[in-house]
Amino acid sequence: MVEQSDLEIQALGECRIESPLAEFLEQRDTTEHYVDENDRVLFDDTANLIAARGGSLSDLPGFEPSGPRRKIFFQPSKTRVGIVTCGGLCPGLNDVIRGIVLELTNHYGVKRIFGFRNGYQGFISKYGREVTELSPQSVRGINEYGGTILGTSRGEQDPYEIVDCIEHLSINVLFVIGGDGSMRGALRLAEVVAERGLKIAVVGVPKTIDNDIPYIDQSFGFQTAFAKATESIRGANVEARAVPNGVGLVHVMGRHSGFIACYAALANNDADYVLIPEVPFELDGDNGFLAHLRRRVEQRGHAVVVAAEGAGQEFLQHEATSHDASGNRRLRDIGQFLRGRINAHFDDAGVEVNMKYIDPSYAIRSVPANPYDSVYCIRLAHAAVHAAMAGRTAMVVGRWQGRFVHVPIALAISKTNRVDPKGDLWMSVLEATGQPRRFG
Ligand SMILES: Nc1ncnc2c1ncn2[C@@H]1O[C@H](COP(=O)(O)OP(=O)(O)O)[C@@H](O)[C@H]1O
């Protein structure tokens, strides 16, 4: 169970400097639309969860709210900032970069902002990556494009050498925009900074199209990514309906979490089956997935299947395992495997099948953010800047119960956010598809 001690945010020191944004705050206090810096956003949100805690109101765990502070830690005109993007692409990376640069420049008056190229490689001398200065002019219009103007990379780098580089450039604040791996790296950097007794804030903006980072509501870019995946499901449905015994099979990203598959399938309500890593399934036998699919095709003339890349990996264990540069296991291709097994199963049963296979792959994460995600990105960027200028460190910005909050990195990497087979999202998927609760 999450306790208050898990939610405490580290600070570099007392905030003594009048914030340039103090005038925006005046005598504000918490309302249903604003949380004051002295308040907390409660972790639990139902009567039963709160009752289960026992104790008094003041014992209830809560997150530190984000937002501008009346007093800040860093002297803006002397503050030097670094920004880096790491890991896989995600829609909205450029929105976050631009949001951070504009907020720092326009509202805090920060003058020097450095962009590090290709993730953590950007700090390591042997790669020879140029450090670029970022300004409102240099980031103009970047939010119109997918990807990241800073580039990215996978692969671990020495945290001591990274901090050497940060010290060498007299950087006071580092923003890391990245996923679970990047945040593990960022936490190591904050630890090295503390070991050396430095006053450098390390603040993360969590990025993952898989939506697999916990305690942050949804990750930015996720909505854009699943909306893009929805187009493939629509295409698979049209194709499958147009031919006798059509099966539309769509394979989408989602390493350990099936959120993209679930949301994309719910969006147009056309999928008959959703297969995700969190819910194991049987292929064979009368109640297995293949027989179920065949019966549905025989009854209705077509079917649409959405499979997340992490689903059914147990069927492919005989294939060799490899890892990417960051140590993430490379998954075997469940899409192609299912395509082959579905065709073979229909053949064996003497039933015609017309397989239409679509894998949108990188196309869903390399696009620019949609307006909803862009708004989310800019708000996360503002929250990250306010936190860093107030000397908060080893934390990421996120949203909890609809409020923007500070989440300790240690908590954000303590587990993987996954679709709960007993939760209401999976229930909605079962309702929308009509697939059985269990195959086999
Ligand atoms: N445990 C770790 N400690 C330090 N750095 C890490 C750790 N895990 C990953 N990283 C680094 O973070 C960066 C991004 O990680 P990766 O897993 O590729 O993507 P993501 O951040 O999107 O999950 C890589 O440079 C990787 O080496």
Ligand SMILES: O=P(O)(O)OC[C@H]1O[C@](O)(COP(=O)(O)O)[C@@H](O)[C@@H]1O
């Ligand atoms: O081929 P790549 O670029 O290494 O990335 C593939 C993986 O990256 C993701 O898009 C996102 O993963 P991360 O956010 O952890 O980088 C996964 O869905 C996918 O398995």
Ligand SMILES: [Mg+2]
């Ligand atoms: Mg990751």
